[in-house]
Amino acid sequence: MLELDHLAVACTDLAAGQAAVEKALGVPMAPGGRHAHFATHNVLLGLGPGCYLEVIAIDPEAPTPGYPRWFDLDRFAGPPRLHNWICRTQSLEDAVARLPEAGQPVRLARGDLRWRMAVPADGRLPFDNRFPALIEWEAGDHPAARLPETGCRLTRLVVCHPRAPELEARLTPGLRDPRVVFQTGAPALRAEIATPRGARVLA
Secondary structure, three states: OEEEEEEEEEOOOHHHHHHHHHHHHOOOOEEEEEEOOOOEEEEEEEOOOOOEEEEEEEOOOOOOOOOOOHHHHHHOOOOOEEEEEEEEOOOHHHHHHHOHHHOEEEEEEEOOEEEEEEEOOOOOOHHHHOOOEEEEEOOOOOHHHHOOOOOOEEEEEEEEEOOHHHHHHHHOOOEOOOOEEEEEOOOEEEEEEEEOOEEEEEO
């Protein structure tokens, strides 16, 4: 089974990405950290139990890795935007066996957090990056449990793609989350989020 784990807003500058999300949602984000393997860094926002939002960018202070970065960040350009969604699984090997296009497991760490994620060799996920990244957390706290309560909750994630029915069929029945809906259209993600200041949208 797959469960929605978190959302990723990509940007070319982390401070600019953080400012854009804080303006859109009206709440402050929390510090994240650095991902040495892919030379990226992030900031975080809790979306309730077992769910959070990250803003992620290439870390300008880190050495460039000799391989593509995750989330297709090497080719990212333009303003900050919702770029990826990530689903967790209890067995990454089983998930990748069923969904080999997700990529190969990579062991990762940030501080004392440990996890594995399936990453394609070129860093780009299928369906124009609308296919979810797959993650398996190792023993310990989930990042959402460490984040301050913001009063924000994800109410709906709209996954748009010209081949949306094919993408949905590829992920079901493993993914069953009423918050995730698939729509036919240009490749895009749209997150509808309830906040203390009312309903807001990230896209």
